[in-house]
Each structure stands twice: as C-alpha cells, then as structure tokens.
Amino acid sequence: MSDIPQDLDTAHAESEALRERIERNRIAYYNDGDTLVSDAEYDADFHRLEAIERAFPELGGQDSPTQQVGAAIVSAGFPPHEHAERMLSLDNVFSIEEFREWAAKAEASAGRRVHWLSELKIDGLAISLAYRDGVLETATTRGDGRVGEDITENVDLIPVIPRRLEGSGYPDFFEVRGEVFLRTTDFEALNARQHELQAAFETEWVARGRPADAIPTRYAEFANARNTAAGSLRQRRENKSAADLALMRERLGRLSLYLHGIGAWADPDVAAQSEIYGLLASWGLPVSPHSRVFDSVDDVARYIAERGEHRHDVEHEIDGIVVKIDELALHDELGATSRAPRWAIAYKYPPEEVHTKLLDIIVGVGRTGRATPYAVMEPVKVAGSTVRQATLHNQQVVRAKGVRIGDTVVLRKAGDVIPEILGAVEQLRDGSEVEWQMPELCPECGTPLRAMKEGDIDLRCPNARACPAQVRGRVEHIGSRGALDIEALGEVTAAALTQPVVPEEPPLVTEARLFELRLDELVPIEVIVRDAETGEPKIDEETGLPVRRAPFQKLGAATYPPGAESLTPAERRAAGIRKSVREVRPSEAATKLLAELEKAKTKPLWRLLVSLNIRHVGPVAARALADWFGSLDAVRSASRDELAEVDGVGGIIADSLTEWFQVDWHVDIVERWTASGVQFSTPGHPGPGAAAQVGGVLAGLTIVATGSLEGFTREGAQEAIIAAGGKAASSVSKKTDFVAAGPGAGSKLAKAEELGVRVLDAAQFAVLVTEGPGALDG
Numbered sequence: 172m173s174d175i176p177q178d179l180d181t182a183h184a185e186s187e188a189l190r191e192r193i194e195r196n197r198i199a200y201y202n203d204g205d206t207l208v209s210d211a212e213y214d215a216d217f218h219r220l221e222a223i224e225r226a227f228p229e230l231g232g233q234d235s236p237t238q239q240v241g242a243a244i245v246s247a248g249f250p251p252h253e254h255a256e257r258m259l260s261l262d263n264v265f266s267i268e269e270f271r272e273w274a275a276k277a278e279a280s281a282g283r284r285v286h287w288l289s290e291l292k293i294d295g296l297a298i299s300l301a302y303r304d305g306v307l308e309t310a311t312t313r314g315d316g317r318v319g320e321d322i323t324e325n326v327d328l329i330p331v332i333p334r335r336l337e338g339s340g341y342p343d344f345f346e347v348r349g350e351v352f353l354r355t356t357d358f359e360a361l362n363a364r365q366h367e368l369q370a371a372f373e374t375e376w377v378a379r380g381r382p383a384d385a386i387p388t389r390y391a392e393f394a395n396a397r398n399t400a401a402g403s404l405r406q407r408r409e410n411k412s413a414a415d416l417a418l419m420r421e422r423l424g425r426l427s428l429y430l431h432g433i434g435a436w437a438d439p440d441v442a443a444q445s446e447i448y449g450l451l452a453s454w455g456l457p458v459s460p461h462s463r464v465f466d467s468v469d470d471v472a473r474y475i476a477e478r479g480e481h482r483h484d485v486e487h488e489i490d491g492i493v494v495k496i497d498e499l500a501l502h503d504e505l506g507a508t509s510r511a512p513r514w515a516i517a518y519k520y521p522p523e524e525v526h527t528k529l530l531d532i533i534v535g536v537g538r539t540g541r542a543t544p545y546a547v548m549e550p551v552k553v554a555g556s557t558v559r560q561a562t563l564h565n566q567q568v569v570r571a572k573g574v575r576i577g578d579t580v581v582l583r584k585a586g587d588v589i590p591e592i593l594g595a596v597e598q599l600r601d602g603s604e605v606e607w608q609m610p611e612l613c614p615e616c617g618t619p620l621r622a623m624k625e626g627d628i629d630l631r632c633p634n635a636r637a638c639p640a641q642v643r644g645r646v647e648h649i650g651s652r653g654a655l656d657i658e659a660l661g662e663v664t665a666a667a668l669t670q671p672v673v674p675e676e677p678p679l680v681t682e683a684r685l686f687e688l689r690l691d692e693l694v695p696i697e698v699i700v701r702d703a704e705t706g707e708p709k710i711d712e713e714t715g716l717p718v719r720r721a722p723f724q725k726l727g728a729a730t731y732p733p734g735a736e737s738l739t740p741a742e743r744r745a746a747g748i749r750k751s752v753r754e755v756r757p758s759e760a761a762t763k764l765l766a767e768l769e770k771a772k773t774k775p776l777w778r779l780l781v782s783l784n785i786r787h788v789g790p791v792a793a794r795a796l797a798d799w800f801g802s803l804d805a806v807r808s809a810s811r812d813e814l815a816e817v818d819g820v821g822g823i824i825a826d827s828l829t830e831w832f833q834v835d836w837h838v839d840i841v842e843r844w845t846a847s848g849v850q851f852s853t854p855g856h857p858g859p860g861a862a863a864q865v866g867g868v869l870a871g872l873t874i875v876a877t878g879s880l881e882g883f884t885r886e887g888a889q890e891a892i893i894a895a896g897g898k899a900a901s902s903v904s905k906k907t908d909f910v911a912a913g914p915g916a917g918s919k920l921a922k923a924e925e926l927g928v929r930v931l932d933a934a935q936f937a938v939l940v941t942e943g944p945g946a947l948d949g
C-alpha cells in the first residue's frame with residue numbers, strides 16, 4: 172500500500188474518492204448483482220479507506236462503508252424484512268502473518284486457549300432463514316444487516332431448503348444463517364442450458380429470414396457461479412412469460428445452501444458452534460461437510476495452506492477460509508463491531524478472477540489448419556502470472572461469451588489451468604466497443620476458410636500443403652519430443668525455415684525438402700525478432716523498423732578488403748582503409764540442426780511415423796503400427812481393414828492413414844525423405860504380424876510410472892515398459908498391475924496404496940522391465 176497522506180486535506184480528498192467508488196461498486200454488487208470491478212480491486216479500495224480512517228479517525232464515522240454491512244436495499248421488488256438479530260459481514264486478512272496476529276489478539280481477549288472452527292469460505296450470498304414451530308417462516312437476504320429482502324417465495328422453489336424440519340428439540344423460534352451457492356456441476360449445467368437456448372434462438376432467427384451473420388447474443392454464458400446464484404435467487408416473477416417462469420424454476424432448483432451460523436436463538440443447549448451444526452443436520456438442515464476444529468493456530472495455518480493448494484477439489488467455489496472461535500460463550504463475550512464479529516475472521520486467497528481490457532481478437536492458424544480466434548488483452552496479473560492472451564476457441568464461443576473488442580472482460584486463471592475469458596462487464600460499455608466477426612480468409616495465406624464437414628463449428632484453412640502457418644506447425648511437430656525429438660528444431664527454427672523475411676522464397680515451402688537442407692541456404696536466413704511473451708515484433712528505436720536476426724550466421728573477425736592486405740599500415744592509413752569485411756560463417760545452430768537431421772534419418776520407425784503429421788497418429792498408434800508392420804511400405808500396402816485390426820489402431824486411425832496416402836503431396840514427402848536416406852523400416856523386423864508372436868516379459872501387464880525414477884527419464888520409463896511388451900498407463904486403476912514410484916510421486920502413489928496395487932522402487936522397476944515380474948520375488 173502506498174503511503175497514507177500526512178495532512179488532513181489530502182486524506183479527506185482521497186477518502187471521499189474512495190467512498191464514492193466503493194459505494195458505487197457496492198450498490199451494483201449487492202443490489203443489481205453486477206461486478207463492475209474485480210473483488211481484489213474492491214478489497215484494495217476498502218483496505219486503503221480503513222487505513223486512512225485509522226490514521227485520521229475524524230474521517231471515519233457510522234456512514235462510512237467500512238462500518239457497514241452489504242448495502243441498503245434500493246431495488247424495488249421484494250418486501251423488506253427486519254432480521255430478529257443483525258446479520259454481519261466478516262473482517263478479512265490476506266496473509267498468514269496477519270491471520271496469526273488476529274488469532275493471538277482474539278485469544279488474548281478471550282483470556283484462555285480456544286478451539287478454532289475452520290470452514291471453507293463459500294463464494295455465494297448470505298441468507299437468513301427463520302423457523303417457527305419447525306416451519307419455515309421467512310427467508311431473507313442480508314441487505315444492510317438489519318433489514319433484508321423477503322425472498323421466501325423464491326426460496327420455496329429451492330428443494331434443498333426444508334419447509335418443515337425433521338426430528339425434534341428445535342427452539343420454538345430461531346434464525347439460521349448460511350450461504351446460497353451453485354455447485355460447479357450445476358453452474359456448468361446452467362451454462363450448457365444457455366448454449367441450448369442460444370442455439371434454438373439462432374435456428375429460429377435464421378428460419379425467420381434474418382441475417383445469419385448478425386445473430387445477437389440472447390442467452391450469454393454466465394460468467395461466474397456467485398453472480399449467477401445471486402441473480403437466480405433474486406429473480407422476480409412479475410411480467411414473466413410461462414416459458415421464462417419455467418426457466419426461473421429451473422435455475423432456483425439448482426441452488427444449494429450450507430448453513431454457517433445462527434441469528435436469534437435463545438440459549439442453545441450446546442457449548443460450541445461445531446455442535447450447533449450437528450443439531451441443524453439432525454433437523455434436516457444442510458451443513459457443509461468440510462468444517463474442521465483445531466486446537467492450535469499452527470494447525471489452522473497448515474489447513475489454510477493445504478486447502479489453498481486444493482482449492483478446486485471442492486464441489487463449489489471458495490474464496491478463502493473462515494476461522495471462528497468455536498466456544499459459543501466467547502461469541503457473546505467478544506461481541507462485534509458495527510460490521511463484523513470479533514470472534515471470526517476470513518482469510519482470503521489470492522484472486523483467480525480479474526478484470527482487464529479486451530484489445531483485439533486475432534485469428535491464429537494451427538498445424539491442422541484450424542483457425543482459432545484468441546483474445547489479446549491489456550496485460551494483467553492473475554494467479555501468479557501475467558496474462559495477455561487467451562484462446563476463444565471458435566466464432567460460436569465468441570458469440571456465446573458476448574464479448575466485443577474494447578470491452579472490460581472478466582479473466583479467470585486458476586492455478587496451472589489455461590486462462591479463460593468468462594465474459595464482458597456490459598455495464599461498463601460506452602458504445603465504442605466493436606462486435607467481432609470471424610474473417611472469411613486465412614490470415615496467413617488468404618485462402619477462404621471453411622468447415623471441413625457439414626455441422627463443423629471450427630473453420631479451417633484448406634491450403635494444407637502450403638499455408639505457411641500449417642507448414643510451420645508441421646515442421647515444429649516433426650522436431651517435437653514425441654516425434655523425431657530434434658532439439659535444434661523447435662518453434663523458432665521452424666518459423667525461420669518456413670517464414671523468414673530473407674530469402675523471399677523460404678527454404679521449406681513444405682516439409683518435403685527437410686532432409687535436403689544445405690548449410691549454404693541456412694546461413695542467409697533472416698527472421699524478425701519477436702517478444703517471447705506477446706509475439707509482437709521488436710522495433711529498432713533508431714530506424715523504427717522491426718529488428719532482424721540471422722539465426723544461422725556467425726560473423727568472423729573483421730579483415731581488410733581484398734587487395735588491401737598487401738599494403739603497409741602507413742599506406743592503409745593514408746588511403747583510409749580499415750578492417751571492414753567480416754567473414755560470414757555458419758553458426759553452431761546451423762551445424763547442429765543439420766547433424767541432428769542426419770541422425771534422425773535412422774530413428775525408430777514409430778518416431779518417423781509420428782513425424783509425418785498424419786491425423787490421429789500419435790506415439791501410441793505409431794508404436795502399434797511400427798511393431799506390427801515393421802516398415803512404412805507395409806503400412807501403405809495394408810488394406811483399411813488390415814490396419815483397423817491392429818491392436819491400438821482401430822477404424823478411425825485406419826481411415827485417416829488410407830486417406831493420407833491418397834494425397835500426392837503426402838506421398839511426395841515420403842519419397843523425397845526416402846531419397847535423402849530416411850529409413851522407414853525397422854532393421855531385422857520379420858514382416859507384418861510379427862509383434863503378435865514376439866510378446867515380451869511384460870506382455871499383458873499394465874504399469875504406471877510416477878515420480879522421478881533413478882536411471883530413467885519420464886519418457887525412458889515409458890519406453891522401457893513398451894519395449895518389454897507392457898502397457899504404459901498414465902492413471903492408476905484396478906487394472907493396473909504395478910506402480911513404479913520415485914521421489915515426488917503424488918496422488919498416483921496414494922491411489923495405488925488405496926487400491927492395493929503393488930508399488931515398486933526404481934531398482935525393482937529396472938528388474939521388472941528387463942526380467943519380468945517373475946524375477947521380482949526371487
């Protein structure tokens with residue numbers, strides 16, 4: 172946080188500005204269910220205002236948002252209802268240190284050791300239920316903490332909330348508080364429904380003769396579960412058609428509730444909040460299965476860290492952990508501020524959703540010709556990394572999300588998961604935003620894009636042979652680890668060979684010439700230097716032109732121009748002749764590339780098969796083909812059915828193979844590569860069908876390798892299993908025969924232990940793959 176202002180005037184001006192912003196965002200959030208700024212930005216404003224008010228108490232006061240709960244209800248609709256006991260918010264901490272400080276203070280005020288009830292902080296919205304004589308009397312939103320909206324008529328449509336309690340022993344009248352939320356699966360189901368409704372709407376639109384290239388988004392995807400839950404709960408029945416009422420019921424029907432506190436409740440005859448949950452459950456009220464009681468702060472801190480790592484293993488979104496003193500007597504003793512109880516705190520995890528500007532939507536073309544729109548955004552930090560781009564998959568997804576260029580968008584990045592745009596903040600539009608249209612031509616080669624099959628959503632560039640983007644993608648694939656594994660042939664080199672700025676005609680128009688590349692044609696290649704993260708060309712500040720680089724060149728020491736060598740130094744000086752000629756030599760990258768290509772010519776047949784970029788033929792299918800047929804010629808002469816019968820191949824791959832060989836330029840690749848010395852056969856292989864008899868010490872066994880196994884790389888371990896005739900699987904199931912686990916093995920090892928699968932260390936694994944399972948027990 173930047174420094175707090177020193178003088179009252181500056182502090183006053185800043186606090187006024189903060190109050191205004193918080194107020195606007197708060198009303199939008201609580202009353203209209205709109206999130207105009209991300210929670211992280213809101214929290215930052217809130218904490219800044221708190222800090223200023225701490226430094227200048229005269230600026231605080233009851234009317235400050237820091238002293239208030241939620242927002243007073245301004246939206247018309249539901250009747251107001253006064254809570255029997257106030258509903259509060261929670262104070263927040265954002266680090267373990269802050270949490271420890273809070274806990275130490277709370278325990279000091281309590282004057283004794285306490286128990287810590289630790290719960291997941293559900294990202295939903297607060298609700299209060301009042302039961303009288305075992306029957307639901309009112310359901311109310313939190314409102315400003317004193318008065319909320321009476322939403323009983325909607326809650327009546329939520330099946331998980333009991334109208335009548337089970338069991339006995341409940342007070343005549345009591346209030347319970349909880350969180351209404353959407354389970355992740357229900358949220359996804361609601362979005363699937365939006366897609367269905369939008370598709371039906373589009374069909375109807377077109378059927379009515381309206382323009383197919385100007386279909387509006389009527390049923391946009393919901394951006395996040397919390398706002399969808401809030402919106403669903405506060406829907407109004409008025410002016411709804413029968414169809415919309417049915418949809419309203421459907422949405423309410425998916426809402427869930429976990430209770431996490433009590434309001435008015437005269438003398439509960441239990442001593443701890445955790446025991447209250449037992450009582451509630453016995454009356455048929457829903458409580459969370461995730462709460463835990465700890466007796467030390469260290470245990471709570473560990474729990475917070477551990478849950479943070481498995482944030483998404485829960486059935487609903489969480490945004491933190493709520494820690495409460497479990498002893499009910501202390502709740503009364505410690506009391507509350509005007510906004511929050513003193514006996515509870517919310518630890519908030521770093522945000523996974525942020526807001527940023529959508530600057531542009533650009534279409535990229537991949538190895539298979541698929542044209543994929545992706546978003547270019549103002550760089551923004553989320554979940555520990557800076558994000559600038561996110562895929563939008565296809566034109567239908569862009570429409571479903573309803574985003575326009577210039578929009579403020581909600582971006583989500585959860586842990587290692589790929590960043591995703593959730594939707595636009597429509598309330599922030601000013602009319603300058605531009606609706607995006609999928610281009611008709613391939614942005615890389617100008618060929619009209621089209622769907623390959625009737626009903627395909629994805630558009631492709633049909634110029635597979637020579638579209639530079641596709642050739643580049645295929646060449647990069649050839650060098651990849653799962654194919655020919657050529658270290659010197661990565662993304663950058665693939666681009667240099669297929670799309671250089673110099674020479675005009677790239678060395679590789681297709682991959683047919685790959686093994687014919689010569690040093691003298693590599694050396695002059697020049698490429699434009701691009702920013703590693705954004706992909707934008709780097710611009711030379713002096714010339715204003717893109718910076719170029721010659722990746723296959725090395726400049727030698729400067730020498731005198733021809734003829735000047737024989738002059739004396741004095742003569743050269745007099746004539747103004749300097750060392751000005753630099754010898755251009757091939758760089759190490761160039762010689763390395765050619766050497767590695769040479770070695771690749773005799774790599775195992777399966778690797779060569781993968782490098783041909785045949786659809787669906789990855790390492791697994793390629794191995795099966797190579798083992799069975801022993802040569803590319805044998806694969807080529809096999810009928811579709813003969814191919815399909817091979818274990819691990821099947822109909823789809825067989826079709827793909829036969830189709831591939833029917834294309835002239837594909838056959839050309841094979842022929843040119845063969846002429847350059849590429850060996851499309853396994854030496855000594857006895858011919859088709861051989862693998863069936865060969866077997867191996869691991870024939871019929873399924874093995875999972877996990878963690879770092881001494882003596883094996885990750886790929887090496889898998890190859891060893893396959894070479895011995897076994898099946899290398901990636902997940903542990905009842906069908907797994909052995910799990911080889913080294914240091915760093917995680918959930919797979921746990922799963923093996925749970926299922927009772929035999930676990931081997933690296934040394935035992937080495938025995939297994941060389942001598943078979945029989946040697947293990949000896």
Ligand SMILES: NC(=O)c1ccc[n+]([C@@H]2O[C@H](COP(=O)([O-])OP(=O)(O)OC[C@H]3O[C@@H](n4cnc5c(N)ncnc54)[C@H](O)[C@@H]3O)[C@@H](O)[C@H]2O)c1
Nearest residue numbers: 196197200208209210213260261290291292293297431493
């Ligand atoms: N983006 C915006 O414009 C905007 C505006 C207003 C508020 N907000 C968000 O809302 C927060 C403030 O809202 P708030 O007052 O509801 O506070 P809060 O979300 O920080 O926490 C208090 C609430 O947490 C809920 N909760 C969930 N699980 C719980 C559990 N296990 N035990 C107890 N309570 C639990 C309760 O409903 C409680 O009222 C802000 O910090 C911000 O993240 C965002």
